[in-house]
Amino acid sequence: MKLPLVATLAALLALPAQAEQLKVATTFTIIADMARNVAGEAATVESITKPGAEIHNYQPTSGDLIRAADADLILVNGLNLESWFQQFIDQLGDVPVAVVSDGIQPMSITGGDYDGKPNPHAWMALDSALVYVDNIATAMATADPDNAATYLANADAYKAQITQTIAPLRDAARALPPDRRWLVTSEGAFSYLARDFGLQELYLWPINADAQGTPQQVRHVIDVMRQNDIGVVFSESTVSDRPARRIASETGAAYGGVLYVDSLSEADGPVPTYLDLLRVTSETIVNGLGG
The missing domain is CATH 3.40.50.1980 (Nitrogenase molybdenum iron protein domain)
Structure with missing residues (x-):
């Protein structure tokens, strides 16, 4: 037996509201993919720059700011990589920003105009990758405590996958x-x-x-x-x-x-x-x- 339309609408309105997912924005695709592995189904993640973009001297657009405007959390690499994004952060108000390279011992650029500045490519090493994943999970758990256990569990599984894949190659290089x-x-x-x-x-x-x-x-x-x-x-x-x-x-x-x-x-x-x-x-x- 079908319920009258009014009764159906009343029943739907009486249902508890679904909590909105955490919205995460990242400055480039590599961090976005890491974050999606940590988020699983608990959060949405979008990269401000697109696949194949030159991230060092990226020229941001108004559309980039729109994509980041409603984020609950922004993940950046740090180590001077996203100087182009600073103007956006200043316009986004009090959106939390997490630096995912925190805790990594920086290496310096040698030569050129940036001599002595931090080399930003810390994600290219196994040891550093695990730090990135932990920082991402911590930032998400802080921004969305209800799903903290999910983020931390996903991070552990993802770190194990990275280690299982890359550690044998690192061992082969060292040998x-x-x-x-x-x-x-x-x-x-x-x-x-x-x-x-x-x-x-x-x-x-x-x-x-x-x-x-x-x-x-x-x-x-x-x-x-x-x-x-x-x-x-x-x-x-x-x-x-x-x-x-x-x-x-x-x-x-x-x-x-x-x-x-x-x-x-x-x-x-x-x-x-x-x-x-x-x-x-x-x-x-x-x-x-x-x-």
Whole structure:
């Protein structure tokens, strides 16, 4: 028997109101994916920048501010990465902002205009990744105490997954002969990974350098590679691979392939999740150095 319309509406109105989900905004896709793994079904997460965006010198739009305006929590990397976002934070009032790199020992940029400033790419190492996840879970639990147990449990499961995937690759890198433990890249974006994996780092240009792939930079890397008999060189997905390939050609080294660092790909791309990005980059490095 069907209830009259008025009775049906009255019954619906009498139901307890559903609590709104925690709304989380992040500055870029990598933190967003981490946060979604911690949130599960308990919160919604949106990245202000899109897949493939250049996050260092991003030019924010009015639409970015709209996406962040109704957030209950904003997650930022810190370490001077999101200076472009500060103007937005100032306009958002009292929305809580959590810095997910808190507690990580910063590494400094060497060379260029940002010499001595913190290298922001802390998410590229296993040890740091676990700190990020803990910070995200703590921030969510603080903003949404009713679901704190869910966030903390999801974080523990996610950390176990990251560790299970990356720890064997880190162990393999650390087990390489010392003369093979050189990570040569285009940009100095892998300092934390190199520290974590027990590798020496060599790169063409420091982070955010205006000059990229100059003859002087190429010559310096060629000289160091020849002096140390380094056999492989890599480049990042967001820059041209021409300088790295030229170095490989002139030194007789192998071109080891593409590394991912700053942004996730679209869902059908090579690194649609943070774990994919860390795994693919780590595998490429270990396989390249292992010969």
